[in-house]
Amino acid sequence: MLPNKNKKVNRAHIFLITISSFFIFASAANAECIYNGENFQVKDNPNQILSPIHRLYNTETGTHLYTKGITDANSVLGKYPEYEFTDVVPAFCAYYTYQEGLTPIYRTYNTRNGTHLYARGDVDLSYVLGKYPEYEFTDGIPAFYASLTPQPGLTPVFRLYNTQTGVHLYTKGDVDRNYILNKYSEYEFTDGIPAFYMHLTYDSGPPLIKYEGPLISVGLWSKSHIDAESDPFRITASKSFNITDCGSTLISSIPEGETARVKYVGSQGMLQTYNSNTPSIFTNTMNRVCLEASDGNNTDMIFDVNTPDNLSKGPYDRYRGKIKIQHSNTDDNYNLYQAVDFPDLDLANSKRRIWVINTLPLEQYMWGYGEMKGGVEEHSKALSVTARSYARWYIEYATKWADSADLTHPENGEGFDILSYSFSQIYSGYDYELKYPLVADSVKKTKGVIMKYGTEYVLGAYSSYTDGNTRAFPGYPYMVSVPDPYGKNSSMTTEQMVAAGNHMWGLSASGSVVLARDYGWSWDKILKYYYTGISIVKEY
Incomplete structure (x- = not known):
C-alpha cells in the first residue's frame, strides 16, 4: 500500500507519515x-x-x-x-x-x-x-x-x-x-x-529497474536450415553481451561494437556461434543460444538482429531486451509460415526453422506495437489496452508456439508466446518506437491496464472495420455481436472484408476512431461497448 495519489502536499522534502518512523533525508559521511x-x-x-x-x-x-x-x-x-x-x-x-x-x-x-x-x-x-x-x-x-x-x-x-x-x-x-x-x-x-x-552507504549497487510487466517472448522471423547454414544470423548490440546455452553455461562474451554470428551446422538442430571480428569459433550448442547484457541489466539493452531485406517488415532491425536463436522441430505450423514469407521453400525446410526470438517486458513490447502510429487520443488509448490485453492473454494461456512441457525435449516448440505477423500481432521494436513516438506515449498513459472477464484475461481481438456488425466469437462470452455503424466499410462486401483479414471480432478500429473523434467517447467506454461484461483493471 502506498500514499494516496489524490492527497496533494506542496512540500518537496516531506514524507506523509506521523508519529514514530525511520525515514531519512539527505547525505552524511563515514559510510559503513x-x-x-x-x-x-x-x-x-x-x-x-x-x-x-x-x-x-x-x-x-x-x-x-x-x-x-x-x-x-x-x-x-x-x-x-x-x-x-x-x-x-x-x-x-x-x-x-x-x-x-x-x-x-x-x-x-x-x-x-x-x-x-x-x-x-x-x-x-x-x-x-x-x-x-x-x-x-x-x-x-x-x-x-x-x-x-x-x-x-x-x-x-x-x-x-x-x-x-x-x-x-x-x-x-x-x-x-x-x-x-x-x-x-x-x-x-x-x-x-x-x-x-x-548504516550509511555511498555505493549505488545494482541499478533500480522499473517493473514493466511480465516478460513476453516474440517470434520475430526465421530462416530455413539451408539459409541458416549459408547466411548466418548476425547480431550486434548497444553494449557488451553474453552468449549462453540458455542455461548456466557461458559460451562467450561479445564486446560492444563487435558482431556475433550464429549458423546451423547440421542435423538435430546443432547451432554454432562465433565472433566475426576475431574470428573465433565457440562451442557448439543444441537447439538454442541466448544473448543478453553482460552487466545483467537488459532494460537499456538494444540488439540489432539485421532483419533480412526480403521480409516485409520495414527497416526494423533493433529490439530491446534479450535475444534467443532457437531451432524448431515442430511440424504442425507449416501452413502458417509457408503462406506468409516463404512461398517457394520446400515443405521440410519450411516447417522446421531457426527463429530469432525477442524477450522483453510487456510494456517495452507495447512501445514497439506496430499496428498503430498515433492519431485520436482516446482511440489510441483504447487500442493500446486492447493490444496489451491480447498479448497478456498469449503470455498466460497460449501454448501453440511455446516450448514443450516435456523438459527432456524442450526443442519440440518454437520457444515464444506470440508472433510478429499480421495474423498474430505486429511488433516492430525499437526502430518503430523512434519512428512513431506517439505510440509509446499512448501506451504509457495506460500502463499496465488490461481487460478481464471475471478472473480471466480477455483475448483482445480486433480488426480494421466491419460490415456494420461485429461477430460473436464462440467460446469467448465477452465477444458477442454488437451493431457497428461507426466502423462499417461500405465500399467492400462482407466476403471481401473477410478475405482481407477482417474477422470482425471484438474491437472495430475504424469504429473506435469515429466514436472517439465524432462522439467524444472515452477509451474505456469504447472498450466496454465492443467487449461485453468486461472489467478494466490496472495490473501493474
Whole structure:
C-alpha cells in the first residue's frame, strides 16, 4: 500500500507519515555499508548482509517514499508511474533479520490517507494501533531492524516535525538536521535525541529497474536450415553481451561494437556461434543460444538482429531486451509460415526453422506495437489496452508456439508466446518506437491496464472495420455481436472484408476512431461497448 495519489502536499522534502518512523533525508559521511557486487554488507564484514533502503520521489504530491530492498523499489517504480528515483545511492542500509541490540521496525498503513507509519518495536506498534484506529498492520513481520542507541559505525537519524503539514522529515546526521532547520522555518526539532541509528552507504549497487510487466517472448522471423547454414544470423548490440546455452553455461562474451554470428551446422538442430571480428569459433550448442547484457541489466539493452531485406517488415532491425536463436522441430505450423514469407521453400525446410526470438517486458513490447502510429487520443488509448490485453492473454494461456512441457525435449516448440505477423500481432521494436513516438506515449498513459472477464484475461481481438456488425466469437462470452455503424466499410462486401483479414471480432478500429473523434467517447467506454461484461483493471 502506498500514499494516496489524490492527497496533494506542496512540500518537496516531506514524507506523509506521523508519529514514530525511520525515514531519512539527505547525505552524511563515514559510510559503513558497501556493495560487494552481489549484496550490501557491513564494511569489513561480508557475513553481515544489509538491505538497501531507497528514497523515491512522488512527482504528484511532492513527498518521498522509502522502500525496503531492490525488489520493493523496483515494484513501486513499476506500479506507480508518479514515483521517480532521483538519488544515485540508497538513503541508508538496514538489517533484514534480527541482530542483537536491534529493534524491529513495523510498517503500518493509514486507511484514511493512504500513507505509511513505521513503528519502533512492539510497544510502539501496539500504541499506534490502539490509539489511531485508521492504522492497520498487514505485513505480519517487521520491515527490518534498526538500533535505537548509538553504536560504532552507525549515524544518528533525527526526526523533524513540519508545523504546517503535520508530517515528519528524517535527516541523517547533525549537518543535515541543522541545514533543514535553518532553511525551512516550518520545521522544528522537538525530540531532543535521535530517532534511531543506521548504516550509511555511498555505493549505488545494482541499478533500480522499473517493473514493466511480465516478460513476453516474440517470434520475430526465421530462416530455413539451408539459409541458416549459408547466411548466418548476425547480431550486434548497444553494449557488451553474453552468449549462453540458455542455461548456466557461458559460451562467450561479445564486446560492444563487435558482431556475433550464429549458423546451423547440421542435423538435430546443432547451432554454432562465433565472433566475426576475431574470428573465433565457440562451442557448439543444441537447439538454442541466448544473448543478453553482460552487466545483467537488459532494460537499456538494444540488439540489432539485421532483419533480412526480403521480409516485409520495414527497416526494423533493433529490439530491446534479450535475444534467443532457437531451432524448431515442430511440424504442425507449416501452413502458417509457408503462406506468409516463404512461398517457394520446400515443405521440410519450411516447417522446421531457426527463429530469432525477442524477450522483453510487456510494456517495452507495447512501445514497439506496430499496428498503430498515433492519431485520436482516446482511440489510441483504447487500442493500446486492447493490444496489451491480447498479448497478456498469449503470455498466460497460449501454448501453440511455446516450448514443450516435456523438459527432456524442450526443442519440440518454437520457444515464444506470440508472433510478429499480421495474423498474430505486429511488433516492430525499437526502430518503430523512434519512428512513431506517439505510440509509446499512448501506451504509457495506460500502463499496465488490461481487460478481464471475471478472473480471466480477455483475448483482445480486433480488426480494421466491419460490415456494420461485429461477430460473436464462440467460446469467448465477452465477444458477442454488437451493431457497428461507426466502423462499417461500405465500399467492400462482407466476403471481401473477410478475405482481407477482417474477422470482425471484438474491437472495430475504424469504429473506435469515429466514436472517439465524432462522439467524444472515452477509451474505456469504447472498450466496454465492443467487449461485453468486461472489467478494466490496472495490473501493474
